[in-house]
Amino acid sequence: MFEYALKGNKRYWAWLLILTGIIAAGFYSYLHQLNYGLGITGMSRNVSWGIYIAQFTFIVGIAASAVMVVLPYYLHNYKAFSKTTILGEFLAIPSVIMCMLFVFADLGQPSRVVNIFLYPTLHSIMFWDVVSLSGYLILNVIITRVTLSAEHNSIAPPKWIRPIIILSIPWAISIHTVTAFLFSGLAGRPFWLTAILAPRFLASAFSAGPSLLVIFCLILKRLTSFDAGENAIKKLGVIITYAMCANIFFILMEIFTAFYSGIPDHVSHFQYLYTGIDGNVKLVPWMWVSAIFSIISLILLLTPKLRNNNKIFFFTCLIIFLSIWIDKGLGLVITGFIPTAFGKVIEYSPTFTELSISAGIWAFGLFLITIFYKIALSIKNSTSSVMIKEVTTVNV
Amino acid sequence: MNKGRRKFIKLAGLAAFGIATEQIVSSKAQSKATEIISNRGRQTKKSLNSASAAKVRLAMVVDLRKCVSQNGCTKCIDSCNKEHNVPDFGETKDEVKWIWKEPYEGAFMDQENLYMKDQLKDKMVPVFCNNCDNPPCVEVCPTQATYKRDDGIVMMDWHRCIGCRYCMAACPYGSRSFNWRDPRQFIKEVNPNFPTRTKGVVEKCEFCAERIDNGLPPACVEACSAKALVFGNINDPDSEVRKLLKDNFSVRRKPGLGTGPEIYYLV
Numbered sequence: 249m250f251e252y253a254l255k256g257n258k259r260y261w262a263w264l265l266i267l268t269g270i271i272a273a274g275f276y277s278y279l280h281q282l283n284y285g286l287g288i289t290g291m292s293r294n295v296s297w298g299i300y301i302a303q304f305t306f307i308v309g310i311a312a313s314a315v316m317v318v319l320p321y322y323l324h325n326y327k328a329f330s331k332t333t334i335l336g337e338f339l340a341i342p343s344v345i346m347c348m349l350f351v352f353a354d355l356g357q358p359s360r361v362v363n364i365f366l367y368p369t370l371h372s373i374m375f376w377d378v379v380s381l382s383g384y385l386i387l388n389v390i391i392t393r394v395t396l397s398a399e400h401n402s403i404a405p406p407k408w409i410r411p412i413i414i415l416s417i418p419w420a421i422s423i424h425t426v427t428a429f430l431f432s433g434l435a436g437r438p439f440w441l442t443a444i445l446a447p448r449f450l451a452s453a454f455s456a457g458p459s460l461l462v463i464f465c466l467i468l469k470r471l472t473s474f475d476a477g478e479n480a481i482k483k484l485g486v487i488i489t490y491a492m493c494a495n496i497f498f499i500l501m502e503i504f505t506a507f508y509s510g511i512p513d514h515v516s517h518f519q520y521l522y523t524g525i526d527g528n529v530k531l532v533p534w535m536w537v538s539a540i541f542s543i544i545s546l547i548l549l550l551t552p553k554l555r556n557n558n559k560i561f562f563f564t565c566l567i568i569f570l571s572i573w574i575d576k577g578l579g580l581v582i583t584g585f586i587p588t589a590f591g592k593v594i595e596y597s598p599t600f601t602e603l604s605i606s607a608g609i610w611a612f613g614l615f616l617i618t619i620f621y622k623i624a625l626s627i628k629n630s631t632s633s634v635m636i637k638e639v640t641t642v643n644v
Numbered sequence: 645m646n647k648g649r650r651k652f653i654k655l656a657g658l659a660a661f662g663i664a665t666e667q668i669v670s671s672k673a674q675s676k677a678t679e680i681i682s683n684r685g686r687q688t689k690k691s692l693n694s695a696s697a698a699k700v701r702l703a704m705v706v707d708l709r710k711c712v713s714q715n716g717c718t719k720c721i722d723s724c725n726k727e728h729n730v731p732d733f734g735e736t737k738d739e740v741k742w743i744w745k746e747p748y749e750g751a752f753m754d755q756e757n758l759y760m761k762d763q764l765k766d767k768m769v770p771v772f773c774n775n776c777d778n779p780p781c782v783e784v785c786p787t788q789a790t791y792k793r794d795d796g797i798v799m800m801d802w803h804r805c806i807g808c809r810y811c812m813a814a815c816p817y818g819s820r821s822f823n824w825r826d827p828r829q830f831i832k833e834v835n836p837n838f839p840t841r842t843k844g845v846v847e848k849c850e851f852c853a854e855r856i857d858n859g860l861p862p863a864c865v866e867a868c869s870a871k872a873l874v875f876g877n878i879n880d881p882d883s884e885v886r887k888l889l890k891d892n893f894s895v896r897r898k899p900g901l902g903t904g905p906e907i908y909y910l911v
Contacts, residue, residue, distance in 0.1 A: 361806055
């Protein structure tokens with residue numbers, strides 16, 4: 249099936265070439281980091297996790313969100329998702345790989361990563377996160393491989409794959425729950441020490457992930473002969489609306505508990521995020537952009553006329569993705585360390601090397617998504633007689 | 645540890661082999677140091693079963709009434725840095741600290757008091773790793789590179805640490821430092837009796853486990869001419885630490901978190 253990835257038009261190859269350039273730059277930066285040490289990043293003794301772990305946390309959500317198409321399609325037999333399900337699964341695989349790369353980039357001694365398996369430590373949540381992420385990767389690789397090759401050969405997928413698909417549903421929930429537990433189980437970090445962190449992670453994941461999927465579907469519709477179908481996009485819109493409502497609700501609950509209780513340790517982190525402390529305001533503009541995007545997106549989502557207009561809906565999905573990326577991929581992890589255990593405010597900003605490595609990993613993820621989508625759509629097209637009439641070669 | 649290293653070489657392939665050899669070569673130069681840290685009290689399954697309900701629990705009492713750190717005294721810090729090859733980068737971003745001074749209101753954030761003794765307000769408090777009874781760092785470490793000895797000391801295995809810094813996120817006391825870059829060229833005077841570290845691993849105060857095992861008190865305790873630091877077995881009712889705690893009011897840092905810090909401050 250891989251041969252499909254080797255056939256494409258100029259636009260396809262140009263896109264892959266751009267991504268390869270960003271990946272190469274990121275790899276070069278990583279060699280610098282490997283040589284110098286993590287001191288080359290903006291992280292410090294006080295803010296000891298930065299953009300790598302933040303990106304990891306955000307992308308775990310994207311990986312988990314595949315369940316939002318898998319569940320309706322396989323559990324409820326919702327046929328409108330017949331085309332988007334494979335895209336969801338093929339979004340999950342590169343996402344998990346990106347997660348692993350971000351964690352790997354964050355390690356001080358990457359050559360010792362096997363120690364996690366040599367000394368399995370059941371009381372460490374990080375061990376369980378590695379287990380759940382690897383398991384999720386394996387499940388999705390098996391599922392996509394088996395269902396696609398069945399489609400390729402125009403036969404029904406084997407029966408044994410169904411229990412594996414059903415297993416992937418709770419497994420998807422588990423990867424983001426365990427990732428939330430990484431943070432919410434730490435007594436010394438009041439910002440993360442909240443039981444609603446896992447539900448909040450899931451709600452934001454189920455808004456941002458399907459939004460990204462809609463963005464991909466609408467881009468593919470414009471650039472290629474692929475059409476996810478009006479019903480699929482509309483249904484995703486409903487899913488995103490519910491998830492986004494829950495997400496905003498959860499954030500407001502956090503803010504209520506922190507400010508009404510008035511416990512300084514809990515208030516100070518939110519103060520840092522939304523007003524800054526003693527002139528330390530690096531994250532403030534970002535957080536307000538995120539908040540404003542959230543509110544605008546909610547209005548656009550809750551008005552059916554606007555939600556069902558694809559052009560506006562594309563924009564809505566874009567600002568949801570950005571809003572949650574800021575909230576989770578910047579604010580959530582970094583602010584856990586600000587103020588410090590001594591009540592000091594020491595800020596963090598990523599260095600160029602750090603950003604270049606992060607961009608490289610994102611580009612690698614997009615590279616994989618492109619190739620996987622190319623293969624999936626080629627197979628879908630070659631097996632659909634209607635499509636064959638319309639196009640002879642596939643333009644991705 | 646040697647056994648672990650052998651296993652590591654066997655399993656991790658050629659790339660890891662190169663690094664492991666490098667470690668062996670560098671540790672040859674410090675054969676004495678390696679000897680000292682070769683076991684470092686890691687609990688084996690056997691010792692876990694036979695541990696007689698921890699007869700010894702090491703703890704420290706810091707008498708802030710005697711401590712003169714606010715006058716610029718850094719004797720405990722200097723002796724520790726020298727003993728343990730703690731590097732001095734000359735900046736705060738990458739710094740590695742085992743003992744350092746914090747203002748009272750920073751060290752005891754949860755005991756905020758608007759009106760307190762004048763002496764306490766300006767007090768600089770020496771802070772260390774609390775070598776907790778329920779250390780969150782040990783709980784979260786994915787490789788058991790940080791572990792608790794039978795006598796309660798929380799240790800670091802710098803050869804096993806993968807540098808994920810989960811322990812730093814988990815520590816409520818900011819007691820852990822990471823080697824953001826190669827520390828070796830920033831050590832003023834290398835003590836050949838103690839290992840130096842590589843970049844990419846976490847380290848912290850270990851109550852001078854290497855000295856205790858040789859019957860010596862911790863370096864900071866020895867260096868303190870004001871006799872403000874007292875160290876001993878807190879499970880022994882006749883020990884000096886217990887007597888001090890019996891006769892004086894003491895506080896601990898963030899005791900409400902349930903970590904069971906083993907450094908007691910007399911105020």
